[in-house]
Amino acid sequence: MIQQIRIENLSQLVPLFDQYMVFYEKESNPQKYEAYLRDRIEKNEASVFIAYDEDDLPIGFALNYYSFSSTALGKVIVLNDLYVSEAKRKKGIGQRLIERTFELARELGAVRVDLGTAKTNITAQGLYDKIGFVKDTEYYAYSYSL
Numbered sequence: 001m002i003q004q005i006r007i008e009n010l011s012q013l014v015p016l017f018d019q020y021m022v023f024y025e026k027e028s029n030p031q032k033y034e035a036y037l038r039d040r041i042e043k044n045e046a047s048v049f050i051a052y053d054e055d056d057l058p059i060g061f062a063l064n065y066y067s068f069s070s071t072a073l074g075k076v077i078v079l080n081d082l083y084v085s086e087a088k089r090k091k092g093i094g095q096r097l098i099e100r101t102f103e104l105a106r107e108l109g110a111v112r113v114d115l116g117t118a119k120t121n122i123t124a125q126g127l128y129d130k131i132g133f134v135k136d137t138e139y140y141a142y143s144y145s146l
Contacts, residue, residue: 002100005048012058020083049100051093060084062097074111094127
């Protein structure tokens, strides 16, 4: 089952988000991450979907931000964070979370869904290729840290 997170059930997301951050070599800090996620949800800056197993335990999530494209003249959904707990991988959960993100994009009239992943995350890249995401060959991504 996949549901959209509300503030009332944010505590179910935080342990998964903490695992995700540790996966990306960030420190474990559930309190900090809860405050960050609460702020995104309260300000309607993001939609988060959480997947549950047959015992109603949280096993994965997709965090989506809202953006826009001037050249496409439309809204873009940025699937910024996708995570499935290690024991539950390779069971279609990530794909179902992405499909729910596609539904959100359609509901909002978005022109596309964008995502990025680490160059070393071969497993995720395989899923994205399978679903039909296309690697950008036209643009380079740049970032400037403050």
